[in-house]
Amino acid sequence: MTGDIVILVLLIITAVAFDFTNGFHDTGNAMATSIATGALKPKTAVTLSAILNVIGGFLSVEVAVTVTTSVLKIQDTDTGALITGLDAETAMFIIFAGLVGGILWNLATWLFGIPSSSSHALFGGLIGAGLAALGTVGINWEGLMIKVLIPAILSPFIAGAIAATAAWLVFKVTSNVREERREKGFRYGQIATASLVSLAHGTGDAQKTMGVIALGLIAHGTLTDQEIIDNGLPPWIIIVCAGAIALGTYMGGWRVIRTLGKGLVELDSPQGMAAEASSAAIILTSSHLGMALSTTHVATGSIVGSGVGRPGAQVRWSVAGRMAVGWLMTIPAAAVVGALTYFIGHLVGGVGGAFVVFAILLAVGGYIYYRSQLQKVDAGNVNDEWDEGAEAVSLPGDGAVGPDARTGVIGAITDAPERPDPLRSDDESTPRPTVPTPSRKDS
Amino acid sequence: MSDEIVEIITGTLRVLGVGLLLGAGLPLLYSVGIRLLDRGEGGTERDGTVLAPHPVARVAAWLIFAVVALAVVYGLLFITKGSLDHYLGIQLPI
Numbered sequence: 001m002t003g004d005i006v007i008l009v010l011l012i013i014t015a016v017a018f019d020f021t022n023g024f025h026d027t028g029n030a031m032a033t034s035i036a037t038g039a040l041k042p043k044t045a046v047t048l049s050a051i052l053n054v055i056g057g058f059l060s061v062e063v064a065v066t067v068t069t070s071v072l073k074i075q076d077t078d079t080g081a082l083i084t085g086l087d088a089e090t091a092m093f094i095i096f097a098g099l100v101g102g103i104l105w106n107l108a109t110w111l112f113g114i115p116s117s118s119s120h121a122l123f124g125g126l127i128g129a130g131l132a133a134l135g136t137v138g139i140n141w142e143g144l145m146i147k148v149l150i151p152a153i154l155s156p157f158i159a160g161a162i163a164a165t166a167a168w169l170v171f172k173v174t175s176n177v178r179e180e181r182r183e184k185g186f187r188y189g190q191i192a193t194a195s196l197v198s199l200a201h202g203t204g205d206a207q208k209t210m211g212v213i214a215l216g217l218i219a220h221g222t223l224t225d226q227e228i229i230d231n232g233l234p235p236w237i238i239i240v241c242a243g244a245i246a247l248g249t250y251m252g253g254w255r256v257i258r259t260l261g262k263g264l265v266e267l268d269s270p271q272g273m274a275a276e277a278s279s280a281a282i283i284l285t286s287s288h289l290g291m292a293l294s295t296t297h298v299a300t301g302s303i304v305g306s307g308v309g310r311p312g313a314q315v316r317w318s319v320a321g322r323m324a325v326g327w328l329m330t331i332p333a334a335a336v337v338g339a340l341t342y343f344i345g346h347l348v349g350g351v352g353g354a355f356v357v358f359a360i361l362l363a364v365g366g367y368i369y370y371r372s373q374l375q376k377v378d379a380g381n382v383n384d385e386w387d388e389g390a391e392a393v394s395l396p397g398d399g400a401v402g403p404d405a406r407t408g409v410i411g412a413i414t415d416a417p418e419r420p421d422p423l424r425s426d427d428e429s430t431p432r433p434t435v436p437t438p439s440r441k442d443s
Numbered sequence: 444m445s446d447e448i449v450e451i452i453t454g455t456l457r458v459l460g461v462g463l464l465l466g467a468g469l470p471l472l473y474s475v476g477i478r479l480l481d482r483g484e485g486g487t488e489r490d491g492t493v494l495a496p497h498p499v500a501r502v503a504a505w506l507i508f509a510v511v512a513l514a515v516v517y518g519l520l521f522i523t524k525g526s527l528d529h530y531l532g533i534q535l536p537i
Contacts, residue, residue: 169470170473196518280518281466281469289454
């Protein structure tokens with residue numbers, strides 16, 4: 001069984017990496033509005049969010065090891081134990097390949113600045129791997145429809161309606177209040193609501209990875225479902241997962257933050273608070289009301305809604321549309337990656353297969369990171385004017401991502417003339433590393 | 444399947460109802476607080492009229508902020524109730 005332990009270790013490392021991408025992909029859900037309106041400096045916002053995510057992670061005491069049951073039929077729905085007839089290696093490879101699908105989709109959407117649901121990415125990866133391993137019988141189609149797809153379609157509309165109502169009311173009531181007092185007053189409200197969303201994110205999302213790691217241990221046989229029921233999760237799982245999601249949050253998925261805070265709609269404090277209050281209210285209550293909604297879908301719906309509700313605000317529907325396309329693609333795309341990864345791992349088999357899968361993950365992940373560095377978005381330029389057509393969120397066909405020297409579009413953000421930025425603190429105004437992009441002159 | 448459709452519809456309506464109450468109701472309350480605070484401080488209004496400070500409005504504003512803060516604290520306790528019980532043995536009746 002020495003081979004199995006190697007697969008298990010690689011699986012756990014991959015799970016922690018997924019947790020990390022989950023953190024930096026979702027920082028924007030809580031903090032984009034506060035960063036965009038200047039209620040918090042960019043670095044302060046991500047630090048606060050990271051701390052709250054750690055606390056949230058440690059608050060997760062009732063972890064669901066039944067994490068895969070809404071989309072797969074590989075676990076007992078009550079105890080979380082593996083179904084009989086499924087061998088350890090197959091089960092571990094399904095989880096492993098599912099995680100790889102989730103991570104790569106998270107990284108790809110991050111590259112384009114699209115806020116997409118990390119849970120959907122994970123579910124998609126698991127579905128693909130499950131299909132590849134077990135065929136259609138391995139999939140919980142009903143669960144996929146009722147617990148994943150339908151809530152995902154409804155949530156942006158629910159969140160949008162609530163945020164639109166909130167924004168409309170807020171502007172109606174405070175229309176006579178002097179501008180500077182209104183901005184100042186709502187900044188406090190924004191920080192409080194954004195903090196609630198961060199905390200809720202730490203409790204909800206760190207838990208998913210904890211569940212995945214626990215499931216890996218159960219599959220391997222190191223841990224039994226009964227031990228978890230009796231003693232709770234081993235503390236190292238909680239510590240590692242809370243740490244990874246917080247580190248990810250602190251790194252700040254600036255590309256996603258920029259799209260949410262600047263791309264969808266121009267935000268000011270009252271509107272930001274309306275959006276975040278709507279997100280907080282829904283995220284905190286929905287699972288207790290029998291409908292678990294994705295933080296990302298809710299947060300995005302709320303921000304768009306706050307733009308719809310505010311008199312005179314303009315929503316960039318083209319950006320919202322690209323996000324919607326990204327959401328629709330999440331499950332199928334992650335599923336394809338999950339299935340391919342499973343096939344490759346299974347074809348090579350055993351420890352060698354696990355190493356091949358891990359190497360693919362590192363190679364593709366590294367490549368995406370390299371591409372991201374060609375058009376950097378960071379704490380320094382996250383709030384620059386939105387320049388449609390030159391943004392990371394544009395699709396590859398738009399020529400914005402990729403070193404297209406002829407158009408010179410790339411680097412438009414970083415090459416923009418420096419404007420005085422009230423949000424930039426001293427340490428953030430240090431010169432950013434030069435971006436190695438071809439400029440117009442080079443072509 | 445029809446049971447599930449009913450479940451989805453009731454779930455949606457409940458989330459929408461509670462969400463409107465908390466997600467739009469609390470910002471509304473907070474806005475009223477900000478407006479009262481602005482009135483309470485007095486000074487030159489947007490249209491140029493000068494108003495005297497209004498202490499009652501100011502007190503009312505802070506009362507409203509206190510209510511909103513209590514709602515947020517309740518939210519926090521709600522998220523943490525499982526952990527408070529687990530780590531400290533405190534069982535909250537919420």
